[in-house]
Amino acid sequence: MELRTGSRGLWTGFLRSAQLFPDRAAVVAQGTSLSYRQLRELAIRIAACIQAHREGASTPLTAVFAYRSTTAFAGVLGSLLAGHGYVPLNRTFPIERTRSMLVRSECRSIIVDTDSLPQMDALMEGADEPLLVIAPGLDDPRPYRARWPRHTVVGTADLEAYADWRAPEAHEDAIAYLLFTSGSTGVPKGVMVAHRNVTAYVDHTVERFAITEHDAVSQTFDMTFDLSASDMFVAWERGACVCCPSQKTLINPGRFIRDQGLTVWFSVPSMVALMKQTGLLKRGAFPLLRLSLFCGEPLPVSSAEAWAMAAPNSVVENIYGPTELTIACTGYRWDPKQTPAESEMGIVPIGAPFPGMDVLVVDEQLNEVAPGADGELLMRGPQMSLGYWKDPAKTAAAYVVPPGHKDMFYRTGDRVRRPAGDGPLTHLGRMDSQVKILGHRVELGEVEAVVREAAGVDGVVAIGWPITASGYGGIEVLIEGGPVDLDTLRAAVAARLPDYMVPRRWHVREQLPRNANGKYDRKAMPAVLGDNQ
Amino acid sequence: MNGPTPNDVRMFFGAFLNQKLEDRGQRPLRDLPDDYDLLLSGALDSLAFVEMMMAAGDHFDREIDFENLDPEQMTLIGPLCRFVSEQLRPHPS
Numbered sequence: 339m340e341l342r343t344g345s346r347g348l349w350t351g352f353l354r355s356a357q358l359f360p361d362r363a364a365v366v367a368q369g370t371s372l373s374y375r376q377l378r379e380l381a382i383r384i385a386a387c388i389q390a391h392r393e394g395a396s397t398p399l400t401a402v403f404a405y406r407s408t409t410a411f412a413g414v415l416g417s418l419l420a421g422h423g424y425v426p427l428n429r430t431f432p433i434e435r436t437r438s439m440l441v442r443s444e445c446r447s448i449i450v451d452t453d454s455l456p457q458m459d460a461l462m463e464g465a466d467e468p469l470l471v472i473a474p475g476l477d478d479p480r481p482y483r484a485r486w487p488r489h490t491v492v493g494t495a496d497l498e499a500y501a502d503w504r505a506p507e508a509h510e511d512a513i514a515y516l517l518f519t520s521g522s523t524g525v526p527k528g529v530m531v532a533h534r535n536v537t538a539y540v541d542h543t544v545e546r547f548a549i550t551e552h553d554a555v556s557q558t559f560d561m562t563f564d565l566s567a568s569d570m571f572v573a574w575e576r577g578a579c580v581c582c583p584s585q586k587t588l589i590n591p592g593r594f595i596r597d598q599g600l601t602v603w604f605s606v607p608s609m610v611a612l613m614k615q616t617g618l619l620k621r622g623a624f625p626l627l628r629l630s631l632f633c634g635e636p637l638p639v640s641s642a643e644a645w646a647m648a649a650p651n652s653v654v655e656n657i658y659g660p661t662e663l664t665i666a667c668t669g670y671r672w673d674p675k676q677t678p679a680e681s682e683m684g685i686v687p688i689g690a691p692f693p694g695m696d697v698l699v700v701d702e703q704l705n706e707v708a709p710g711a712d713g714e715l716l717m718r719g720p721q722m723s724l725g726y727w728k729d730p731a732k733t734a735a736a737y738v739v740p741p742g743h744k745d746m747f748y749r750t751g752d753r754v755r756r757p758a759g760d761g762p763l764t765h766l767g768r769m770d771s772q773v774k775i776l777g778h779r780v781e782l783g784e785v786e787a788v789v790r791e792a793a794g795v796d797g798v799v800a801i802g803w804p805i806t807a808s809g810y811g812g813i814e815v816l817i818e819g820g821p822v823d824l825d826t827l828r829a830a831v832a833a834r835l836p837d838y839m840v841p842r843r844w845h846v847r848e849q850l851p852r853n854a855n856g857k858y859d860r861k862a863m864p865a866v867l868g869d870n871q
Numbered sequence: 872m873n874g875p876t877p878n879d880v881r882m883f884f885g886a887f888l889n890q891k892l893e894d895r896g897q898r899p900l901r902d903l904p905d906d907y908d909l910l911l912s913g914a915l916d917s918l919a920f921v922e923m924m925m926a927a928g929d930h931f932d933r934e935i936d937f938e939n940l941d942p943e944q945m946t947l948i949g950p951l952c953r954f955v956s957e958q959l960r961p962h963p964s
Contacts, residue, residue: 430916586910588917589942616921616937848929849922856918 347508348533349418351540351575353378359551359577365411366598367557367582372408374577377415380408384416384472386500387492388447391470392420397444399516402561403427403436403461404451406582409474410561413449414570416472421506422447423513423530426561427461429454430585431854437461439518439526443727451475455482462486472497510534516727517564519661528727531564535664536571538720542692543568544575546669547602547629547655551577555602558583558591558609563855564661565633569604578602592618595627603627603649606634606856610641611796615819619648627652633659633666635857636765636783637686638796642672658688658765662736662748664721667695670762680762682755683787687762695719697763698747699756704740710758714769716740716747723748753781773802773810775838785813785839792830795819799850800841801863815841816863818850843867874960875931877952883930884948887923888914905949920946924955933959 352374356364360375372380388400400417402424404410417424425443427436437460440448446467450458452475462469469489473479479493492500514533518526549555555573557580559566573580581598583591591613595603603624610632613619627649632642637656646654659666670677670689680687691697698716699707707713716738725733737746753766767783774780785800797818802810824844832840851862875883881903889899892914900907900914909915915923921937928935935958945951 584943585917586942586946589910589920589946590937590940592938593940593942612918612921616925617934618937620938848925849918852918 345508345510345534346537347418347506347510348514348536348540348571349415349506350508351571352415355551355574355577362551362577363579364574365408365580365582367406367408367411368584370408372412377408377412380412380474381415381419382503383497383500384412384449384474385419386503387472387497388416388420388422388470389504390500390502391447391490393446396446398422399425399443399445399513401425401427401440401443401445401448403429403448403454403458405429405454405560406584407451407453407475409449409451411570411580411582412474413451413472414561416449418514419503419506421512423515425516425518426566428560428562428854429457430560431562433457433460435526437463439528440465443516443528446470447472449474458482459485462489465489508533510537511724513724515564515567517562517661527729527732529564529661530724530727531567531661531664532724535721535723536567538694539568539665539667539692540571540575543572543666547572547631549573549576549578549602553578553601554581554599555579556581556583556595556598556600556604558588558603558605558856560854563634564665565604568631568665573602590618592623595624599626600624601626602629602631603652604631604633607632607637607641608635608797608852608856608858610645611638611818614641614644614796619644621647622650624649625651630654631657633657634855636767638790639678639681639684639686640790640794641796642677642686643674646672646674656686656688659721660748660750660752662723663695663717663750664723667692667717667719667721668697668763680764682764682766683784684791685765685783685787687764688754689762691717691719691763692721695721696745696747698740698743699754699763700740704738705742706740707756709756712753712755712766715750715752715754715763717750718745718747722746773813775802775810775812780813780839782813785815785835785841788831788834789815789817789827789841792834793817793822793827795822797850797858799858799860799863801860803864803867812842813839814843814845814867816845816847816850816866818847820846820848822846874933875956877956880927880931880952880955880959881948883927884923884952887926891915891919903948905947907948908946909948909951910946917942927955927959931959933961935959 356374356378364374364377400422402413447470449472472492476493479491482491557569583594630652654672657666657669699713755764771782782800786798790798799816803814851859853859
């Protein structure tokens with residue numbers, strides 16, 4: 339691929355803000371606040387260190403093995419300022435998974451925070467090539483140097499010596515971050531997201547969300563979830579502060595919102611369901627919030643209503659996008675009068691595409707469906723990422739040129755309704771959440787919507803179970819929270835759905851399994867049933 | 872009725888934790904010292920912590936007010952048991 343130079347690197351917004359607002363807080367994490375000046379200084383030393391140790395043909399990627407710490411943020415910036423893309427690693431993941439990401443990404447440098455250091459021995463077991471290990475919080479690197487003689491270990495004092503930083507050339511097609519997402523085969527896929535993809539997103543959203551240096555922006559997402567990139571780069575583009583809660587603080591997000599004086603909130607909708615369940619969404623609880631964003635999974639109308647009541651001065655937006663289309667690429671602004679009528683199956687619409695992004699809703703042959711019909715959502719535009727890291731076969735399967743088109747589109751795997759007129763796009767579920775029950779095509783999202791409405795709870799997951807040769811034997815439903823009068827609920831659902839769609843078994847649990855990103859983990863649901871197959 | 876004592880709450884949490892550990896194929900805990908950190912020890916994540924608190928509310932048949940829960944202090948078993956016991960004490964009507 340030809341690299342174009344002279345364009346804007348993802349780091350430029352941060353550097354401009356550091357010049358304009360050097361003494362404003364850029365990040366708060368683990369009780370430590372770093373001003374733009376302090377964060378810039380640390381990031382530049384990290385960048386200079388990477389540049390000083392860089393060898394000719396090595397892959398321009400640096401791993402950031404840090405969790406909710408100031409080092410994590412300095413590591414991301416340091417990688418970018420060195421002219422590298424960053425590869426986020428997460429110490430709360432199983433070490434084998436993290437090691438596989440490190441090995442597959444071919445990083446030759448890694449930035450580690452103090453709390454992740456104890457996992458480094460296990461992580462480096464698979465590292466055949468010499469690694470540059472930068473640990474900005476490590477006072478005494480000598481024991482590590484003794485243990486890892488083939489690798490270079492840089493601690494706090496060593497980092498002071500790296501001052502010779504050279505601004506990298508901006509290649510807009512270069513990788514800004516390489517993010518591993520779960521693959522259907524069980525092997526994580528590395529999505530290559532370019533600088534121009536992220537700057538297109540940032541350029542649009544700072545205007546759309548009117549971000550200023552007075553904003554305090556939440557960072558609820560782990561860095562291994564691409565929505566974290568929105569919090570960081572949108573905030574830093576305009577001199578705002580990124581406020582990152584610790585794992586502990588996430589137990590009571592309401593307190594965090596108030597203590598930090600947050601003005602912008604961004605989370606998965608499941609967090610709203612949890613806060614609602616624990617009584618944290620009291621009327622007017624968050625008066626300072628002026629913007630609330632939800633993404634990552636369907637947003638139930640009831641969750642949006644509860645949030646809007648708790649944050650009465652906040653605009654609420656449901657934004658949508660897979661990692662491959664860079665953070666989010668469509669948006670819908672909640673309107674208490676209009677939204678319920680525009681919603682389908684009790685789920686808030688995903689709205690209209692961001693500027694420059696083209697939408698195509700297609701059938702199984704990738705031909706566009708008629709207005710008002712449903713099909714798979716395909717999108718293209720400046721936010722469409724580069725494809726999968728070292729996996730041309732998977733890239734070719736997901737990035738396609740539909741019949742009658744010249745341009746490549748990304749297949750989202752999401753089922754949406756093509757608007758009949760000026761209305762918003764509505765999300766109907768995953769293509770693969772359609773199951774066959776006794777030969778009937780059943781959209782699990784529809785079953786969930788009916789149960790959700792009848793039960794008056796947000797946390798509902800329907801699954802096909804057990805697996806049979808022709809599909810599934812029936813539908814089982816799992817409800818989070820309760821208590822629920824199952825007899826009444828079953829009757830209400832049976833009155834609205836055909837027999838084959840009525841769940842055969844019902845399970846009420848205090849909590850349903852969630853994945854590392856806080857979304858309901860569908861694959862883990864059969865285990866909740868206590869069945870093995 | 873006076874509501875559960877901190878020790879009653881500790882026994883409930885101990886049983887809950889050991890069930891979680893057993894589900895994951897890990898060895899149960901023999902005792903729960905006051906300074907045992909439920910999150911930092913890796914025994915629970917923040918969601919499982921919330922689940923445990925709600926289970927305690929159900930078990931003792933009272934609602935726990937999450938609003939007053941300071942997450943930085945309340946993941947240590949000693950202070951947590953005292954907090955929950957206090958929360959579950961019947962209030963004079």
